[in-house]
Amino acid sequence: MAHERVRAIVVGVIVAGCLAVLIVLGSRSLTHFDAALVGYTFATLFAAFGIAYRYAMWLQRPPSRMYWRRGWQVLVSSAALQRIASGIRRAVVDVAGNRFIFQRGFLRGAAHMSIMWGCILAAAITFPLVWGWIHFETMPGHLNTYRTVVFGFPAGEFQIGGILSFLIFHGLVWASILVLAGVMLAFRRRMIDHGAAATQQFGEDVLPLVLLCAISITGMMLTVSYTWMRGYAYGFLAILHAITVIFTLLWLPFGKFFHIFQRPAQLGVALYKEEAEQAGQAKCKRCKKPYASAAVVRDLTTVERELGFRYEMTALGPKSADKEGKGTGKNRSSRADHYQQICPPCRRALFGLAQSALWSQAIEPERETREPGAA
Amino acid sequence: MATLPTEEINTIHEYGPHRSAPIRGKTTDEPERLVKTHCCFCGQQCGIQLKVKNNTVIGLEPWEDFPFNRGMLCPKGVKRYLQGSHPDRLKTALARDPSAPGGFRPIPYAEAIEKVASEIKRIQEKYGNGAIGVLGGASLSTEKAYLLGKFARVCLKTPFIDYNGRLCMVSAGAGNKKAFGIDRVSSPWADMIGTEVIWVAGSNIAECSPITTNYIWQAREQGAKIIIQDPRITPAARTCDLYLPVKPGRDAALFAGVLNFMIEHDWIDREYIDTYTVGFERVEEYCRAWPMARTAEVTGVPERSLREAAELWGKAKTSFFLHARGIEHHSNGVDNVLGTINLVLASGRLGKPKSGYGTIVGQANGQGGREHGQKCDQLPGSRDISIPEHRKYVASVWGIDEKDMPGPGVDAYEMFRKIDKGEIKALIAMCFNPVVSLPDNTYVARALDMLELFVPIDFFLTETGRHANYVLPGSLQEEDEGTVTQVEGRVIKINRAVDCPGEARRDWIIIGDIAKALGRPKGFTFKSSREIFEELRIASKGGVADYSGITYEKIEENMGVFWPCYSHDPKTGEPIDHLGTPRIFVPGSYNPVAKGKGPFYFPDGKARFNVAEYRTPVDDASTEYPLYLTTGRVVSHYLSGTQTRRIGPLVKQYPEPRIEIHSRLAEKLGIADGDWAVCETRRGALTLRAQVVTTIRPDTIFIPYHWPGDKSANRLTVASQDPISRIPQYKVCACRVRKAEGAPAYAAVLEPQQ
Amino acid sequence: MAVPGHLEFFVDPSRCIGCQSCVQACSECDTHHGEAMIHLEYADRATSIQTVPVICMHCEQPTCAEVCPADAIKRTSDGVVQSARKPRCIACGNCVLACPFGVPELYNDQLLMMKCDMCYDRSSVGKKPMCATVCPSQALFFGTREEILSIRPQSMPTNRFRFGDQTITTRVNVMVPRKKPRPLLLDVTSAMNERPQNRTLRLGVVDQGEPDPFAEVKI
DSSP states (O other), X not given: OHHHHHHHHHHHHHHHHHHHHHHHHHTTTTTTOOGGGHHHHHHHHHHHHHHHHHHHHHHTSHHHHHHHHHHHHHHHSTHHHHTHHHHHHHIIIIIITOHHHHTXXXXXXXXXXXXXXXXXXXXXXXXXXXXXXXXXXXXXXXXXXXXXXXXXXXXXXXXXXXXXXXXXXXXXXXXXXXXXXXXXXXXXXXXXXXXXXXXXXXXXXXXXXXXXXXXXXXHHHHHHHHHHSTTTTHHXXXXXXXXXXXXXXXXXXXXXXXXXXXXXXXXXXXXXXXXXXXXXXXXXXXXXXXXEEHHHHHHHHHHHHHHTOOOBOTTTHHHHHHHTTTTOHHHHHHSOSBXXXXXXXXXXXXXXXXXXXXXXXXXXXHHHTSOTTOX | OOSOSSOHHXXXXXXXXXXXXXXXXXXXXXXXEEEEEEOSSSTTOOEEEEEEETTEEEEEEEOTTOTTTTTOOOHHHHHGGGGTTOTTOOOSEEEEOTTSTTSEXXXXXXXXXXXXHHHHHHHHHHHOGGGEEEEEOTTSOHHHHHHHHHIIIIISOOSOEEEGGGGTTHHXXXXXXXXXXXXXXXXXXXXXXXXXEXXXXXXXXHHHSXXXXXXXXXXXXXXXXEEEEOSBOOHXXXXXXXXXXXXXXXXXXXXXXXXXXXXHTTOSOHHHHHHHEEOHHHHHHHHTTOOHHHHHHHHOOOHHHHHHHHHHHHHOSSEEEEEOHHHHSSTXXXXXXXHHHHHHHHXXXXXXXXXXXXXXXXXXXXTGGGTSSOSTTEETTTEETTSHHHHHHHHHHHTSOGGGSOOOOOOHXXXXXXXXXXXXXXXXXXXXXXXXXXXXXXXXXXXXXXXXXXXXXXXXXXXXXXXXXXXXXXXOGGGSOEEEEOTTSEEEEEOOOSOOOTTOOOHHHHHHHHHHHTTOOTTXXXXXXXXXXXXXXXHHTXXXXXXXXXXXXXXXXXXXXXXXXXXXXXXXXXXXXXXXXXXXXXXXXOOTTTTTSOSSSSTTOOEEOOOOOXXXXXXXXXXXXXXEEEEEOXXXXXXXXXXXXXXXXHHHHSOSOEEEEEHHHHHHHTOXXXXXXXEEOSSOEEEEEEEEESSBOTTEXXXXXXXXXXXXXXXXXXXXXXXXXXXXXXXXXXXXXXXXXXXXXXXXXXXTTO | OOOOTTOEEEEOGGGOOOOOHHHHHHTXXXXXXXOOOOEEEESOTTTOXXXXXXXXXOBSSOHHHHTOTTOOOOBOTTSOBOOOOTTTOOOOOHHHHHOTTOOOEEETTTTEEEOOOSTHHHHTTTOOOHHHHHOTTOSEEEEOHHHHHHHOTTEEEEEEEEETTXXXXXXXXXXXXXXXXXXXXXXXXXXXXXXXXXXXXXXXXXXXXXXXXXXXXXX
16 A cells, blocks of 8 residues: 555656646746746645546556556557547547536536536636746737747737737636536536435535635636726735635545546547457356457456455356266356356346245255145 | 228327326426325225426325335336326317317317217107216226216116226126125235235236235235136246146136035034025035046146145135136136135135135226216115115115116126117217227227217227217316225225316316206216215215215325225114224124124125036137137236326336247247237237247236237137126137237337337 | 435345336436336246346445446445446446446446435435335335344345355345245355246245146147
8 A cells, every 4th residue: 555655656746846847947947937826836736746646546446557558558559540530539529528418417418518618718728827838928019919928939919909818818707607607507406406415425516616616706806806896805805716726726636626637537448448349248158148348357357356356156166067967068168267257137137046046945844844745 | 970080090190199208307396295195006096195396296205104005006106197297188178070180179178068968968869868878987986986877877867887897896796795795805905914825816916916915925924825826927926835827717616626625624614604604505515526636627727736725725724815807807707706705705714813805906996986886787885776775765865766767777898789789879988998998899999980979088088089079088086086995995085186287177077067068967066076975975875885984084084994984883873983894794793784693794694605606718719719818917007008008117118918928839839939929819810929938828828908909909808798797708718829920010100009 | 314224125036026116116216317227127037937126235345336447436334335426437337247236237328327326315314215115025125124024034134145255245135034044145156057937936835746837738
């Protein structure tokens, strides 16, 4: 355990260190770094460490490690090229389009989509600004024109007061609106849906929504303050906003938001499953019907062993050989030696059959003592 | 009227049966209230709570306090809530119109009532009062059943009324009346727990009365031995202690043989027989003709099993006998019932603790619907329309002259023969779908088309309704209040959850409106179901089925009241607060017929042994038709399927009828599981998919009967009836099976439930 | 909210009559509305009418949770193994293949595993799960241990199961005969060579000889 933790800490430190280096480089040795945002910067550095740490811990669990490895194996193999189309389709439809969430309900899909894109937009704007990777400067001689500087390189110009600049400078407002709409939909569902009400937990389901809501509202209040209220209470609001954002960043690796980083793994899993399907099906040793791809079953058997499960059916060996035609070679080869070789429907049947067999056994002694047809 | 108004497929497109909409995703509806009521399907009448919001039933919540089922429900009970907001629900009256898309056009309710009344007048003036017939149903509340009987005799002045209980419980009813003088089970189901032997004859309890299963299993846990008599290995038969694989139609022989064996071994209670019964000698003599070897040969049950049954039943100290349609749906159905009663009486345990006997009623109000006068020969309180005192009493309650009351009519099937003969010209039907449910139903459909006027009162347009001139939109069970009497004889209360939609009306209002339009409103001006019930209490008073002491309040306070329940002590005539009679036939008990002379409902207080003669079924297997066809229910459907074939999840559970066939027979015929197969009888042929199993007698096939038209098992069944109860012989007829050349034409056109 | 510890689930497949009430009722439950999580299948319809109802047994150390690469399956402190957490589940299907009882199911359209959660919306507020409330044969029973011991004198509950060399302990119990041979656990894999019987004598003191009751029927 300690060993795994050390490894994860090392990974965390490396990732956080890389980010720090990039910040220094991107802001041209901190010349474009806004000192007022230093709190945010340290929070993102910590979040980077935490996420990397948790990701590393996660990948050390046998099942995750197995899929991680298999995912990459497919990705770097020649098969990946053949699957590139389906990979892209999946990324667009499921990850970007949230189709699988829309399948659970339109409003649920709409809520998630709106929160997701709101957060992505906000992150895309703020993180580079905080890290000093982007800044804007007026063009010498053209006071009405702004130039965007990315990583110290000029990248595009636009007019002050133009529609584009309005859209860009209010980017966070649009993000907040998206997030708030989604959060409200999500809250509504959690309040009136009986199923959600029964299974939800504060930390997993309520807190994330509260945090998103707090960030969006305090952020919008900043805009309100400087646009319409001549900066009233701006300093206080700025601190309030900073608190909500920093708390969220610190919590990012541990709470529900970790799924943002974990979830894309489904692409790799899907790719691997698709590939494994091609490689052949495992047939159930009881009903002889195919039930899953052989590679997946093999991998899962390995994972179960690594986890310490003992589903090997060694004890059954000689007994069943006796019953089934005196251990002929044919039966031997078709016999299951691991419970994983039995399909789920057969497992359910076995559960019932084992129970009814106990009842039959229970009456055997009684029946023997009775004269048949004593009447 | 010669034919259907339009191609049947057009009517199906317009009026269904369609399946209810899927329910996935609706988890946010908060009900405004929960209405405690009962499931509308089957005679168990499980307690259930309906969730109601915006005058719509939106879901169910089990009712765990109701003593009979304690929350337990079968799949029909779970999904019954889906019938209310169904798109097929009739919301207006309909008039036949071949130019309309489905063959019918909506007309205003008032206009429909006027048209129906003027047609009735015309027909009665032209052909006489008896030219009109009324068909009722045993799924109606007791109030409606009572009202229909009164409507036919008082308003229409016709003797011709009968009901679909004729296809259901009449053999048991007739047998019970012959043997006990009363038609009710002896004791509540809870008495089963602790008994030594339970014998279930001809009842697939797992599918037809699922809640009874738990009672039987509980009895088994307490040590009871279970005997199941059935041509199929039903779920209960799989794990019972003794299974009697009887050949269809041979039940009376089985009972005679077993009783004979019990007599030979002196496993009968002579003392009880002498004290409480008469007529045993003749039975004893008849049974002598049934030694074990002959019984085994006739019934197809191994001798050893018959002996075991006799020994188990004979030696037990307490016992319960249950039977159902399996032994009753026969042209000697009453004899089969009497055979079981002989076994029960000879064992000398009836009326003693932890012992009982009864039929498991099939229809929702199978018990209450058969007691208060919608039967052709019956008046309220289980009175007889041929007995002058009974006529006088009921006539006085109804405020008519006894001479004006028509005499006995004929059974439901005979009414169709009368239509065929041109004697009945008009028919009003409520809660009866004979085109699906009567045997040899091609004949029934033909008869319907000979009518000058056919008016069904229904909530969905049934297959029978497609032959209508006018359809009046009636009420679903949850749209009206009333009482029903469930399997144990417990009178319970159905509560109204929602209002009728559109121009649909509660059924008793429609009856009242017709009476008014006919200019004969007297006696039909009820303002509530309660008013009808109050009149029914008086009408039933003094009858065997005495409801006089029952009130709606008493039912709700006590979660049901077992009849007879007296308003006045039958012994003293003093008013009493009687709480009903859960157990009858208890030695020493008083009843108004025996007046203390004994526990049974005859003047001498003694039960009657009746010779229960075995007769070979009509249309028995022959070389031409070598197999037996038997029909029955599946768990997810109810009766003719008018409701359950519209409830999506129930259709999904069992979409279409299949021919259940033993693998040995199937192999011989070259039929594999899932193949299309043709079943032919002397009446017709059906093409259905085969289900190959080993859980049915190899000489017998089974087809469930809930579907219409080309899927209707009753195209095949024989219209032979019991001479006493007039029940049709649904449970056996000769047939032959072959592999079909291909899929039937309907497979490409119809949805499974249509 | 949590499922009270004294309330337990007891399953007796030998009572099951295959009516599918549980399936229909399960789809009424609000945590997975419209989808039934319970499995009710014929052991083999061709040879027997035997049906087996299977709910989640709520293992103490759930294999499904251990093999989940996304760590999406959680056992709450009341011993209920919850359905996959929606944000995490990546629909890999490991749980479906690993569960020794064959319980979880993958809903590919939603990229989500769902399984029986003991009707958490009901059981966590002290109500019975839907399936156990409606089950007409009470093959599914939910209540206290004292209750079931008093009403079922022939049976006793066990919550230990063997699959090959692996022993699994669960929150849900299965009913086994109370008299000898008293099993300490239900050995599921020992039934590998069992086939469903046409007739299973449960308490049968009656010896019916031939296991096929139709052996003598000629056609």
